[in-house]
Amino acid sequence: MAQMTDGVTVAVDPAPPAEIASLNPRDGTVVGRVPIHGPAEVAAAVGRARAAQVGWGRLTPRERGVHLRRVRVQLARQAEQLAEVIAAETGKLPFEAVAEVASAVMLLSHTAARTHRALAPRRVGSYPLFVKRAEVRYEPFGVVGVISPWNYPAFVPMQALSGALGAGNTAVLKPSELTPLTGVLLAEIVNAAGVPLVEVVTGAGPTGAALCAAGVDKIAFTGSPTTARKILRAAADTLTPTVMELGGKDAMIVCPDADPIAAARTAAGACFANAGQTCVAIERVLVTPEHHRAVRDELVDRAGRVSIGAITQPGHLEVIEHRLADAVSKGAVVVAGGHRRPDRGPNYFEPTVVDGVTLEMDLALYETFGPVLAIMPVADVDEAIQVANSTDFGLSGCVFGRDSAVVERVLAEVRTGGLSVNDAATTVALPALPFGGVRHSGFGRLHGDAGLHEFSVTKSVATNRLRRTQPLAALLARPSTPSPALLAKAVRLLWGRK
Numbered sequence: 001m002a003q004m005t006d007g008v009t010v011a012v013d014p015a016p017p018a019e020i021a022s023l024n025p026r027d028g029t030v031v032g033r034v035p036i037h038g039p040a041e042v043a044a045a046v047g048r049a050r051a052a053q054v055g056w057g058r059l060t061p062r063e064r065g066v067h068l069r070r071v072r073v074q075l076a077r078q079a080e081q082l083a084e085v086i087a088a089e090t091g092k093l094p095f096e097a098v099a100e101v102a103s104a105v106m107l108l109s110h111t112a113a114r115t116h117r118a119l120a121p122r123r124v125g126s127y128p129l130f131v132k133r134a135e136v137r138y139e140p141f142g143v144v145g146v147i148s149p150w151n152y153p154a155f156v157p158m159q160a161l162s163g164a165l166g167a168g169n170t171a172v173l174k175p176s177e178l179t180p181l182t183g184v185l186l187a188e189i190v191n192a193a194g195v196p197l198v199e200v201v202t203g204a205g206p207t208g209a210a211l212c213a214a215g216v217d218k219i220a221f222t223g224s225p226t227t228a229r230k231i232l233r234a235a236a237d238t239l240t241p242t243v244m245e246l247g248g249k250d251a252m253i254v255c256p257d258a259d260p261i262a263a264a265r266t267a268a269g270a271c272f273a274n275a276g277q278t279c280v281a282i283e284r285v286l287v288t289p290e291h292h293r294a295v296r297d298e299l300v301d302r303a304g305r306v307s308i309g310a311i312t313q314p315g316h317l318e319v320i321e322h323r324l325a326d327a328v329s330k331g332a333v334v335v336a337g338g339h340r341r342p343d344r345g346p347n348y349f350e351p352t353v354v355d356g357v358t359l360e361m362d363l364a365l366y367e368t369f370g371p372v373l374a375i376m377p378v379a380d381v382d383e384a385i386q387v388a389n390s391t392d393f394g395l396s397g398c399v400f401g402r403d404s405a406v407v408e409r410v411l412a413e414v415r416t417g418g419l420s421v422n423d424a425a426t427t428v429a430l431p432a433l434p435f436g437g438v439r440h441s442g443f444g445r446l447h448g449d450a451g452l453h454e455f456s457v458t459k460s461v462a463t464n465r466l467r468r469t470q471p472l473a474a475l476l477a478r479p480s481t482p483s484p485a486l487l488a489k490a491v492r493l494l495w496g497r498k
Helices: 039-058 059-076 079-090 094-118 155-166 180-191 205-212 227-238 260-276 289-303 318-330 381-388 404-413 448-454 472-477 484-495
Strands: 004-005 008-009 019-022 031-034 121-125 132-140 143-147 170-174 198-200 218-222 240-245 251-252 282-287 332-336 350-353 373-379 397-400 456-464
Touching: 004 289, 019 180, 019 373, 031 079, 031 180, 031 218, 039 132, 039 143, 039 170, 039 198, 039 205, 059 079, 059 094, 059 143, 059 155, 079 094, 079 180, 094 155, 094 448, 143 155, 143 205, 155 170, 155 218, 155 240, 155 448, 170 180, 170 205, 180 198, 205 227, 218 227, 227 240, 251 260, 251 381, 260 282, 260 289, 260 397, 282 289, 289 332, 289 350, 289 373, 318 332, 318 350, 318 373, 381 404, 397 484, 448 456
Parallel strands: 143 170, 143 218, 170 198, 218 240, 251 282, 251 397, 282 373, 350 373
Antiparallel strands: 004 008, 019 031, 121 132, 132 456, 332 350
């Protein structure tokens, strides 16, 4: 923008937008608008969360569990309302939106039930100081900053919120700029139970950066490795601990003795659900020669009959098409789908199956995050394990087979945070199992007791078993010290034998 000043044209930066419009990916209509929060508003939100945390953190784990059950009731009662907003902002199928809310309810329910058990003080052995009593306690960090994505805008933030709140923290949630209304409504539902546990700040990247710089005590992020690196650099300046869930490139290994039809149907469901926009989606099927044709034919049939929602992220259709073009140029064959569906709307891409994918293709190595399933023929299970480990990601995956020894070898050698046997994505569906990845899929764990511990400060406590026990540290201040040779002899006597 330019303006005239004393007859001279000078450049003037346009005023930054004051709000974000949330658009429905199905047709581009405006769902609603939210303000863009700057550093001052973010700092104020963190301040309010810190004030609320004082009373919340003083409650016992059992008392917090009781309150979280009230939140669960509130969330279940407003499930339909929340699902309608999710479907409008993401373009996913209505059933998928309700299923997402149900998953969030179940996760919160499990956390509420486990809080007092997982966070109870835990006795440990006091060897070699047997006159002492040793105990591990769990205390809250304070305020947790939660930066969440758009693909599951209720369930994904609940993965962090359930553990953070259960551990006695309050939270400041920065939802994706593509799904801000879901984040606002989710926080309203949580806070409707009577305690202001979650503050919400809305905006794009600068708002997230402001949250990282606002003095939170821990950051929970779900998203891309690129954004994660920016957050980690910001967190390094203040030594703020983080937990990162960064997506995956999940593989299904189909062993020679597997049921190929069951494997193919499972792969189709685990890939095409939510239009492939799932971090634990099966994107690669590694199949031995015995079942190659049967798996391919079943996948083609399923792809032609399944219903999926829209692609949520603007510009991502081009990414999907680039992945396909690269694979085809290097010898792969599109055996189902492969095209946009403008007849359904501007952001639809049909379920797609690509055969003959190899490690030279981007489709084999990088997350597609769309309804595209790559079939990768392998000679045997050994090669399948090697191919499964060929990417930088390691979030989840699965194996289909009947031979328990072979299955156990796959479980031991495939480097991921979780694996399902004769099914897919079940590790994230079981609230008691820790959820998280390795390598570029992130670090830290959500869900279950591990999720509660992730958002707790572990405090070690040592007390005397008897009232008259003399302080051991006082021995270090004696006028004379024992003979070093005598001490060394005692060490050899106690621990120098096999």
